[in-house]
Every structure is written in C-alpha cells, then in structure tokens.
Amino acid sequence: MMKSGQLSVTTKLHMELIDISSKVQEQVTESDIVEGVCILFNPHTTAGLTINEGADPDVRTDIIKGLREFVPIEYPFKHMEGNSPSHIMASLMGASLTILISDGRLQLGTWQALYFCEFDGPRNRTIQYRITT
Amino acid sequence: MMKSGQLSVTTKLHMELIDISSKVQEQVTESDIVEGVCILFNPHTTAGLTINEGADPDVRTDIIKGLREFVPIEYPFKHMEGNSPSHIMASLMGASLTILISDGRLQLGTWQALYFCEFDGPRNRTIQYRITT
Amino acid sequence: MMKSGQLSVTTKLHMELIDISSKVQEQVTESDIVEGVCILFNPHTTAGLTINEGADPDVRTDIIKGLREFVPIEYPFKHMEGNSPSHIMASLMGASLTILISDGRLQLGTWQALYFCEFDGPRNRTIQYRITT
Numbered sequence: 001m002m003k004s005g006q007l008s009v010t011t012k013l014h015m016e017l018i019d020i021s022s023k024v025q026e027q028v029t030e031s032d033i034v035e036g037v038c039i040l041f042n043p044h045t046t047a048g049l050t051i052n053e054g055a056d057p058d059v060r061t062d063i064i065k066g067l068r069e070f071v072p073i074e075y076p077f078k079h080m081e082g083n084s085p086s087h088i089m090a091s092l093m094g095a096s097l098t099i100l101i102s103d104g105r106l107q108l109g110t111w112q113a114l115y116f117c118e119f120d121g122p123r124n125r126t127i128q129y130r131i132t133t
Numbered sequence: 134m135m136k137s138g139q140l141s142v143t144t145k146l147h148m149e150l151i152d153i154s155s156k157v158q159e160q161v162t163e164s165d166i167v168e169g170v171c172i173l174f175n176p177h178t179t180a181g182l183t184i185n186e187g188a189d190p191d192v193r194t195d196i197i198k199g200l201r202e203f204v205p206i207e208y209p210f211k212h213m214e215g216n217s218p219s220h221i222m223a224s225l226m227g228a229s230l231t232i233l234i235s236d237g238r239l240q241l242g243t244w245q246a247l248y249f250c251e252f253d254g255p256r257n258r259t260i261q262y263r264i265t266t
Numbered sequence: 267m268m269k270s271g272q273l274s275v276t277t278k279l280h281m282e283l284i285d286i287s288s289k290v291q292e293q294v295t296e297s298d299i300v301e302g303v304c305i306l307f308n309p310h311t312t313a314g315l316t317i318n319e320g321a322d323p324d325v326r327t328d329i330i331k332g333l334r335e336f337v338p339i340e341y342p343f344k345h346m347e348g349n350s351p352s353h354i355m356a357s358l359m360g361a362s363l364t365i366l367i368s369d370g371r372l373q374l375g376t377w378q379a380l381y382f383c384e385f386d387g388p389r390n391r392t393i394q395y396r397i398t399t
Contacts, residue, residue, distance in 0.1 A: 004301075004366065039303060039364050041364070041366055041373065043373065043374065043375025043376075043378060044375055044377075045317075045319040045375065045377045045378055050224040050228075051224075051229075052178050052223060052224050053220060056212055056214075059178075059212050059220050061211060062210040062211055062217035063221055065208065065210065066204060066205060066210070066218065069205040070205060070336045071336060072332060072336060075332065077324070077332070079322055079328050080322070080324070084324075084328035084329075085332065087318055087325050087329060090318060091317075091318050091359060093224060094227055094316075094360055095316075096317075096363055096365065098229045098231060099174060099229065100172065100263050109175075109177055109178065110176075111177075112177075112178055128366050128373055130366050168270075183357040183360075183361075184311075184357075185356060186311040189346070189347075191350075192311075192345050192350065192353050195343040195344055195345050195350035195353065196353060199343070199350065199354040202338040202341055203336045203337060230362050231305050231307070232307060232362065233305065233307050233396050235270075240307065240394055242309025242310055242311065245309060245310075245361075
C-alpha cells in the first residue's frame with residue numbers, strides 16, 4: 001500500500017514555524033496504512049522541516065530567535081538576492097524527515113509536533129509526502 | 134521482512150553524545166535482514182540523533198562544546214522552562230536517520246558511530262527503530 | 267525493484283559544496299524505477315549531505331562562509347587532529363537524505379540541487395545510494 005501527494009502551506013511571516021502535524025496525520029488516516037513509514041520532503045531552498053515541541057508556542061518562536069542570533073544575518077554574503085541566511089537555515093533544519101507509523105498514527109513523542117520552517121516568507125509553499133507499509 | 138521496536142538509553146550528563154551503534158547493530162542482527170534499511174527516530178524534543186567519529190571520544194565532547202559556543206545559551210528566550218537552547222540543538226541535529234544495511238551490517242563508514250544526543254539530561258530516553266528489506 | 271551502490275566524488279578545496287544531482291539522477295534512470303524513493307548516505311565524519319539552491323553558485327559558497335562564521339573555528343577543542351569544526355559542520359548538515367521519485371525523476375524543487383558537503387578536503391569521497399519502489 002502507498003499514498004503520495006503534496007500538502008499546501010501558506011506562511012504569513014518572514015520567518016516562522018508552522019505546525020503541520022494534523023495535516024500529515026490526515027493523510028496517514030486516509031491512506032489506511034496501519035504500520036509503515038511517512039516520508040516528508042520540502043522542495044524549497046529557503047524553507048525546511050523539523051520536529052520539536054508542540055505544547056508551548058514559545059518554543060517555535062525561540063527556535064527562530066536562536067537561529068537569527070547565530071546565523072550571521074549581517075555578513076557580506078555574495079548571493080545577490082540577499083537571503084543567504086535563509087538558505088543556511090534551510091540546510092541546518094534539513095529537507096527530509098522520516099516518521100514511523102503504528103496503529104495508524106504517526107509515532108511522534110508526547111511533546112513533539114511536525115513543523116514546516118519558513119525562512120523567507122510570506123509565501124505559498126508545498127510539502128511532498130509518501131506514506132508506505 | 135520487518136523488525137521494529139524501541140531502544141532504551143539512560144543519559145548521565147546534562148549534555149552528552151551516547152554511542153548507540155552496537156545496540157542498533159544487535160537489532161539488525163536479530164532481524165536476520167541481510168540487505169535493507171534501518172530507520173531511527175528520536176521521540177524527544179530536547180534530544181537528537183547524529184552520526185560522527187567513533188574512534189576519538191574527544192570528538193563527541195567537542196561537538197557538545199561547539200554547539201554550546203554558538204547556540205545562544207544566555208539569550209532571553211521566552212519558553213518558561215528555560216531550556217530553549219536544548220530545543221534548538223535538537224532541531225540542529227535532527228530527529229530521524231536512515232542507514233543502509235548490507236551483508237547484515239549497518240553500512241557505517243570506517244570512522245562513523247551512531248549517536249544519541251542528550252541536550253537536557255540526565256534522563257531515561259527511548260529511540261524508535263524500524264528495520265526492513 | 268532495487269538498485270544500490272556507491273558514487274565517487276573528488277573534492278578540490280578544504281571546504282566546498284559539490285552538486286551531485288545529475289550523478290544521482292543517472293542512477294535513478296538506470297534503475298528503471300518510475301515511482302519510489304532514493305536514500306543517500308554519507309559514510310564520512312567530516313562531510314555531509316544537503317539540499318539547497320542550484321541556480322546561483324554563490325549560494326553554495328555563502329553556506330560555507332556562514333558555517334565558518336558561526337562554528338567556532340578558533341575554539342580550543344580537545345580532538346588532536348584539529349578538525350573538530352569540520353566534524354561539527356558534518357553533524358549540522360546530516361548524514362542521510364531521502365528524496366522521492368516520480369515519473370523516473372528525483373522530485374527536487376525547481377531551484378534545488380543535491381550537494382555533497384566537503385568540510386576537510388581535498389579528498390576522494392564516496393556516497394552510498396539505494397533506490398527502491
């Protein structure tokens with residue numbers, strides 16, 4: 001069994017983490033796959049995917065704050081578009097994630113949420129997924 | 134063929150890298166899978182998974198030192214628990230890893246070891262695995 | 267269906283990002299796999315894999331520059347070989363990547379390229395791949 005497709009995410013800020021856990025779980029539920037894996041892939045060069053705390057919304061804003069503190073925003077990069085820090089953050093977070101599925105549920109930890117990381121928004125973005133047994 | 138389950142790790146320090154290579158290889162051996170993949174997933178929000186040098190133990194302490202140097206430990210984050218740097222380090226290392234299996238062995242490079250990264254210990258932690266052909 | 271093997275990469279600089287997109291696509295094409303996944307694994311401890319912009323070559327040099335700015339190059343690390351910053355960069359970029367395949371093509375975004383990250387070259391390096399349905 002296999003289900004693949006794309007999810008849409010509309011971001012509203014220049015940099016933000018958007019919780020996509022329930023959107024991804026919906027696809028897992030629709031797939032009728034009980035035991036398997038869910039692969040997520042971000043096709044954008046100034047965005048990424050990460051997993052972190054979902055309970056306190058301050059954690060997601062603190063992650064952005066932390067990245068903005070140590071990635072050198074003011075450094076004289078060569079890339080003419082001026083968004084090299086956004087590209088660096090994208091590589092730091094990563095483009096692909098693999099999450100296990102059991103009992104038809106993404107096996108995230110108690111405090112975990114799946115985040116789409118926007119580093120050069122606001123934009124309309126997509127995320128690829130593939131759910132298999 | 135498929136084998137999945139959880140490994141337990143007990144960490145002893147606030148931040149440390151623990152070599153889990155032989156624990157994971159044991160599961161690969163028990164699975165009787167000769168050619169395939171091993172997916173590892175960390176379900177914690179202040180921990181991560183990484184692969185790095187296993188020969189010199191100084192490398193794993195240097196990775197912690199390096200992260201503590203550039204992730205802003207003293208920054209006024211909002212998350213009330215005060216462990217935002219630990220959450221940031223978790224996202225920098227990542228939550229999932231996929232390692233290839235050939236001849237019944239994890240295909241790690243000569244100098245590589247698999248590490249569980251503790252960023253807010255000491256704690257009892259778990260790691261999910263799924264080994265498939 | 268499955269195809270696995272190794273790719274060779276010869277790096278020329280101490281630190282650089284090398285575009286391996288077409289090398290990996292060649293293996294996908296030879297595999298005759300139309301729908302599936304491509305797993306890449308880097309077996310080196312001072313190198314990594316990342317996905318970022320392929321259009322402007324300044325982005326890949328800016329990523330190296332950015333990492334060299336915030337990873338503490340001059341910090342008194344303990345590892346005697348003196349290349350701890352290279353090990354840290356390896357863990358920041360990550361050792362494994364999973365890319366989806368559709369219509370016989372890696373489903374990279376319009377601006378994305380697959381990069382091998384050399385952090386302690388020049389050297390002869392290898393990358394493991396496994397392409398499956």
